[in-house]
Amino acid sequence: MLPQPLRRIGERLPLPAKELTRELALHDLHRAYLRRQLLNSLLALETPEGELLPDLDTAIRDLVQRQGISGEAELERWRLAQGLTLDELQSLATFPARLEAVTERIWGEDVPGIFLQRRSEFDTVVLSLVRFSDPDLAQELYFQLLEGELGFTEMVEVHARGADQLNRGLLGPVRLKNLHPLLACAAERYTEGMLVPPLDIEGQVHLIRVESLQKAQLDDSLRRELLQDLCQRWLQEQLQILESRLLTQHGEDISP
Template structure:
């Protein structure tokens, strides 16, 4: 059996690599990186982009001389070409994301917008129907402020913030609560409604529509990439040779 690695007195053969990766739970990560490398194989960077990426890499790893670079290569078992590929990898991944999902981003954003819009709202929660109804009418009639009653009666962490929550995306609250918030107008007080184990009184304070700005574009590109990657991984059946053993802890 060919020895491919020697660590102290321990030798590792080619036949042992997969069992070792599986035993140390490193195989899924290897498969993920292989998939990414296949996807970005045809993505190219300009000479200026390569130079900039390499300079950033050297700065991050405190490489200031040829000797430092050679020491890093030896320590990581890489060739100069592999180091250059590693330095530009993040940029090539970003280019792959943009080329693959950039043209579809607006339609994807619109399909997700209902969950990306943000709300600021006031909330009182209780498990007592009688208290919930009384508090609702006190607020409705202007007898006491929402903040005052939330501070005194709400049974969740919002009591510490005068009942105020947000801004949060509409994907965050309980689906029933999110539905209520999505169809009400700012300032509208909703009557006691059962949400899970609670009776809640809620008032929408502000609606903040999501915008397809640069930050949102980056987030959605990353989201599309991760969904694609998980789909690809789910289609792979990684076979570890029968009879392999899980390595003991180092």
């Protein structure tokens, strides 16, 4: 559960000074600055006793890779050029790992319930799909497929155009949440190997066969994704509050 002090921190976080606000706006960086300030407020939470600290050597290697730096000497030159102390360099390097840890600590217990609510969104499907602008032709080919007079692969070779031809009539693996809602419904409703009746989507008739549907599992990768999503939702809410305060402050500054 989100600690009380963080629930409306956008109302209390200090705003950048007027001159800094101007500089950030000139370089289109004000939102990035506010985001970082909010994330720093998460990291300011006390670390529970016994929680493992990020491995500094690994964190430094990751920072070097992110910045495109080669070797310790160049890293030291980069640090000095940025005006960073050694402690600030370590803080910067360990930022991603510390953020991941605090995100787990705050929202980790919420993840299983959210996964159960949204589970089908993360199911992945593979479809054979060909689109037609001529609904009569699509209907005729559908019945030929049903009767076994025509194979799907043969239909793809003869009738697929554009992206369908390039992909050899295959779509996926793709998550259901990333599909058009009608395609997602069809993928959930029909079992593997089944033909879907011609489906009109935005003026094109789709002939579809469900090849596979893989049910989502709450593995480490999906867990991290859901945690990041929860963090981003909190971040967006607080950003709106901060930006509203900035507009109000500037309005007061220019008012007669």
